[in-house]
Amino acid sequence: NCGFEEARSDECEKCGALYDPSELINPKSKITGQSPFLKETSHWYFPLGKYQERLEKYVIESDEKYKWKENVLQYCRGWFKDGLKDRAVTRDLDWGIKVPIDNATGKVLYVWFEAVLGYISATKELFKSKGDLEGWRDYWQDLSTRYIAFIGKDNVVFHTIIFPSMLMAWNDGNADKYLLPENVPANEFLNFEGKKFSKSRGWGIDVGEFLDLFPADSLRYTLASNLPENKDTDFYWKEFQAKNNSELADILGNFVNRTFIFAHKHFEGEVPERNELIQIDTEMIANIKSYPEKIAKLIENYKIRDAVFEMMNLARAGNKYFNDSEPWVSIKSNKEQCSTTINICLQTIYTLAEVFAPVIPFSSEKIFGMLNVSPGMWNDISESTLNSGHKLGKSEILFIKIEDEVMDAQINKLGKVEEAETYDVPLISYEDFSKIDLRTAKILSAENIKKSDKLLKLRVKTAGGQRQIIAGIAKHYKPEELIGKNVIIVANLKPAKLMGNESQGMVLAVEDSDGKLNVVQVSDASKPGTNVR
Structure with missing residues (x-):
């Protein structure tokens, strides 16, 4: 047993072990909050x-x-x-x-x-x-x-x-045999802004709500480039904004946009001729040929983050090639060379549309439409598939930048839980509720329990005298902070053993928006043992 007190039967979230119910350290019913007892x-x-x-x-x-x-x-x-x-x-x-x-x-x-x-x-x-x-x-x-x-x-x-x-x-x-898994490329957990997703605490966002606000491809790209392949990772709104603005828009989108604008303005919206090549051209063509194979190998080995990085590296190479070739200069001084530059840029864009398709399929579909071509086979995408004179489609902006105030609005929503539309909790009868004996109690002493970072041993005064209660609030209170507090307890719970210590009741507590537990307190005017009605 790894010691994780919140492990549930049958699986521990912390270590992945499957536990028998008898092996759980601090079992609690999800419905009643009480400690279950074993039956044969x-x-x-x-x-x-x-x-x-x-x-x-x-x-x-x-x-x-x-x-x-x-x-x-x-x-x-x-x-x-x-x-x-x-x-x-x-x-x-x-x-x-x-x-x-x-x-x-x-x-x-x-x-x-x-x-x-x-x-x-x-x-x-x-x-x-x-x-x-x-x-x-x-x-x-x-x-x-x-x-x-x-x-x-x-x-x-x-x-x-x-x-x-x-x-x-x-x-x-049996004669008919089933296949066993060839591989199980399991990922670790994705957290949200440094914490676990929690609907009850308003920490996270539903996919449907997300897609009402932002394009699917921007989310797909951000998640793929930050997959928790070997350790837990986090989704941060600011990182999502940076991925969309600085990479999708400024690198990939910018390269596609400037190439199409140039082709439509100077080559009548057609793929221009590829003429005599110089070194910078042959280097870019080599990139077009090598990147698909490199990316494919990474995907085949389930290294999706690295594959996405190389996809964007090809876009970076395309932008650099465009800048270094200076077609805005060569269009005036050497149109044949300019023609070659735009031809190679368009072929690069076709290759980008293919390699990016698994990650940003909707944007790739747009690019194919702009190129006026259909997707091809992966093994052929490094070949020259755009013939000179081929008519290009209408260009469009692929990615819209996300402003700071839009991100700030999402960040400010965190931790604010909207009122639930439904109350989906099992109902009990008045007769069942009347069986619960709620009493006030004064905490006389409190101490930590060895080998537990969650449990505190409390000595309380209530109806019938003093009793011991084991409370799972050690992460929220220091022992000395509880002494003297008048609290509410469930007084008629059957005694239960927790970490070898008998607990004779339960202290009521309320969780705040930050996930902190606060014991329910009553006025000092209420005597210990007073019935709560």
Whole structure:
């Protein structure tokens, strides 16, 4: 156990481990906030430990052949080091996929046992709807298929250990064999302005709302150039503005715009002739030929950030070529050389439209329209595809710069939660509520609990005398700040053990807009033990 107190069953967000409920340090019900208690039950288990040796071999061989990411390998090694244990794959719930065997009343399949199987089921259903009952096999059982799982780090174990072991189990007993993942290029987490996304705290923005304000390509480019490939990264509004203004608009957009303006003004909106080449021309043509291959290799190796950087580097090279060639000078002194410059610039733009298409598809589509051509095959994009005399389309501005006040408005919204339109919380009866005994209590002492950065041990005076309460507020209060405060507690909770300490109640607290917990206090005029009505 890594010690993370907010780990939930079955998975720990911090270390990725799967915990049995009994292994959780500080379990809390999401519905009631209370500490759950264990009940005896029976479950069906998957013999995961039986597959450890084969899974280790599978991961090692896949890494040798396909170069798995180090963060993914670390997760796998950690699991293997601890030793794989047989896992319960059923749950006692009234919702979920029912276990389809006799004597399994009230049992459903564990969600992550059946969810990964849903990949196959969904493929089968798709082809069934098309009247092709066997088409799904091309995706899951054809040896020429490359199965690659693009996921977040919290799902690594399910796609590198759990699902592969399930497929191994099937393959052992059946003639039709399923493919195992070739690679699992999992990313780390993306945060927002230095914090985790939180709808309840108003920290973040919905995609729909974002797209009402800004173009999709600007967001796609910013996210792709800042993917959390090896460590957590952050989305910052100011960085988004800089990516849009300084890179998309000032580099790519500027190069495309100035080239088209020149072609329409001086060459009647047509692709001019490519004449005798000089060194600067051959160097730029070499860039056109080399960048697609370089970018393709990076994408094939899941280095998307580096690939996006090289895409923009080709645009930078195009801008530099335009500047160094000085077509505004050569149009007057050497029109043939100017013609060659604009020809090569237009070919560069065609190549840019192709290589950028996976990241900014809507802008690439516009560029193809401006060039009056259709997209081609990646392997051919470095060749000269624009013949002299080809009629160009109408040019347009690709990217609009975002002003500071627009960004400031978004930053100022952070942490401000709008009133919810719905109240989606389970309702209880008055009878249920009347069972809760809320009492005032005075905190007599407070101290930290060893090996816990969240829990405090409180001694309070309330109805029936003094009692001990373990409260998860250590990150929000120093012990000495609580002594003497009159607070409200739930007095009739069943005692629960937290970090080896018995807790005889719960202190009520309210979270503010900054995520800080504040204990609910009452006037000193209220005596300890007073009933809260």
